[in-house]
Amino acid sequence: MTEAYEKVQLARHKDRPTAKSYIDNIFKDFTELHGDRRFGDDKAIMAGIAWLDKIAVTVIAIEKGSDLQQRVMRNFGSANPEGYRKAMRHFEQAQKFKRPVVCFVDTPGAFCGIGAEERGQGQAIAESITKMVSLKVPVISIIIGEGGSGGALALASGDEVWMMENSIYSVITPEGCASILWKDTSKVKEAANNLKLTAQDLYNLQVVEKVFSEKLPFEKLCQEIKEQLINTLKNSILLTEKELLDKRYEKFRKIGR
Amino acid sequence: MLKKGLFKKPQNILEGGTNSRAEIPEELCRKCAECNKMLFLGELKENLNVCDQCGYHFALSARERIFITADKNTFKELFVGIKPKNILDFFEYDKKLSSAVQNSKEEESVICGTCKINKIPVCLFVMEGRFMMGSMGTVTGEKITRLFEYALEKSLPVIGFCVSGGARMQEGILSLMQMTKTSAAVKRHSDGGNLYISVLTNPTTGGVTASFAMEGDIIISEPKALICFAGPRVIEQTIKQQLPKGFQKAEFLIEKGFIDLIVERSKLKDYLFKLLSFHTGAKK
Incomplete structure (x- = not known):
């Protein structure tokens, strides 16, 4: 078995495709729409509308940036409250126009700073989770790199959560865990193993529904994701609103029952 | 000229110093x-x-909180006997659990039940800070979810006292999922037209702040309680600068618009009753 920490390194690798590459390969005519109408435009979260084959969908993605300049501009994929509020604005529009939602998650965590706290990071995440879990249209989240705690969960509380083979999803970073448990950040490997944060672990724990192999070339992988999205959304569209919401409620309800 | 040392503090107890309290x-x-x-x-x-x-x-223990909040002999505990387990086989979690049980004399970091507040029936959850710093494990999430489901079925308001270090690391992703699970239950209870008042006490942080703590129709805090998503130490380490005084305290949050009221402990029950009666029509 591959060590969990190797997966952590792969998930964070600088050459890993970011959300933008997935969007370009899976959708057509992605049109980015900016701002939360309250405070500003958080560059860590991109949102807009695109075609998934013949279905118009809302796309919300945490974008880390593909080179240093981009990464700085994107705040390394750490969203501020206004990012989550932008996402919520798009959840609401998706519901109004009956568009399914696809989210891409790739974040070390919600941004940790004075401004983020002043503007209610906790409140923004809580509201985003609530909006997403009660959204009356189908919503699927794909974790493509790092799924960092509450900052990831805020965009991963939908009908299904999928993961790339080399992505991770965790309640705390292995570094944070090691420093709390052993007061020693060099114990990250032990921490990573203990946290059960790999895509395979999460699939076994029934927290995620699908894991995509990354052995395929990237374009093929995106094609595969596209087909799965179309299939899943087509099935979701057959459900009544109540069935859709009950199924989603049950997905989370059963964890730790 | 005054002699040096004339006004010096007495050096020992025999001189009748002011430090006599040290003997208590x-x-x-x-x-x-x-x-x-x-x-x-x-x-x-x-x-x-x-x-x-x-x-x-x-801090108050959860039982002390229930004692001063519920009308005498009205609290009936619900969901007793669901105990946390080391599901992920996490390093030394069993040991931590047994010392938490010993420390707090409770089974988990939350106690749920029904009671009356000046005769108004409510559902109540109270977190226990001495149980692993009130962290939220799967059982914590499960009990709170069940309480909101129960309250929805009975059309009862929920009063929730929060104190928490956040999602419990030792249960990994499964504790993170409790944030969505509880939020979904809070939403259903809310959609049923029911009232939820959350009371934040020192400290309320992390995954609890980012879920049910911030989801009350009305959010009350005790004075000077620390309420945050990321804790002050983590922020200081990240941005490498000292935080302003009072940052993330209740008084700061009310200025920023994130809580409704700051109420001192002795007046809390009166406030809860006042707010409850607006929603139930009960007259004084």
Whole structure:
């Protein structure tokens, strides 16, 4: 078995495709729409509308940036409250126009700073989770790199959560865990193993529904994701609103029952 | 010219110094964390664990909180006997759990039940800070979810007292998922037209702040409670600068618009009753 920490390194690798590459390969005519109408435009979260084959969908993605300049501009994929509020604005529009939602998650965590706290990071995440879990249209989240705690969960509380083979999803970073448990950040490997944060672990724990192999070339992988999205959304569209919401409620309800 | 040392403080107890308080046995008193006043435990308890000099609110155990909140003999505990397990086989979690049980005399970090507040029936959850810092494990999430489901079925309001270090690391992703699970249950209860008042006490942080703590129709805090997503130490380490005084305290949050009220402990029950009666139509 591959060590969990190797997966952590792969998930964070600088050459890993970011959300933008997935969007370009899976959708057509992605049109980015900016701002939360309250405070500003958080560059860590991109949102807009695109075609998934013949279905118009809302796309919300945490974008880390593909080179240093981009990464700085994107705040390394750490969203501020206004990012989550932008996402919520798009959840609401998706519901109004009956568009399914696809989210891409790739974040070390919600941004940790004075401004983020002043503007209610906790409140923004809580509201985003609530909006997403009660959204009356189908919503699927794909974790493509790092799924960092509450900052990831805020965009991963939908009908299904999928993961790339080399992505991770965790309640705390292995570094944070090691420093709390052993007061020693060099114990990250032990921490990573203990946290059960790999895509395979999460699939076994029934927290995620699908894991995509990354052995395929990237374009093929995106094609595969596209087909799965179309299939899943087509099935979701057959459900009544109540069935859709009950199924989603049950997905989370059963964890730790 | 005055002799040097004339106004010097007496050097020992025999000189009749002012340090005579040092003789009070420690188990009878406690130093206020805010103003350093030595407080007699008996008086402190009578004052609901609030310093009579500076108003600092010491922690209350969940049972003490229930005792001062619920009408006498009305609290009926629900969901007893669901105990946390080391599901992920996490390093030393079993040990931590058994010392948490010993420490707090509780099974988990939350107690749920029904009670009356000045005769108004409500569902109540109270988190226990002495159980692994009130962290949220799967059982914590499960009990709170069940309470909101129960309250929805019975059309009862929910009052929730929060104190928490956040999602519990030792249950990994499964504790993170409790944030969505509880939020979904809060939403259903809310959609049913029912009232939820959350009361934040020191400290309310992390995944609890980012879920049910911030989801109350009305959010009350005790004075000076720390309420945050990322803790002050983590932020200081990240941005490498000192945080302004009072940052992330209740008084700061109310300025920023994130809580409705700051209410001192002795007036909490009256406020809860007042707010409840607006929603139930009960007259004084």
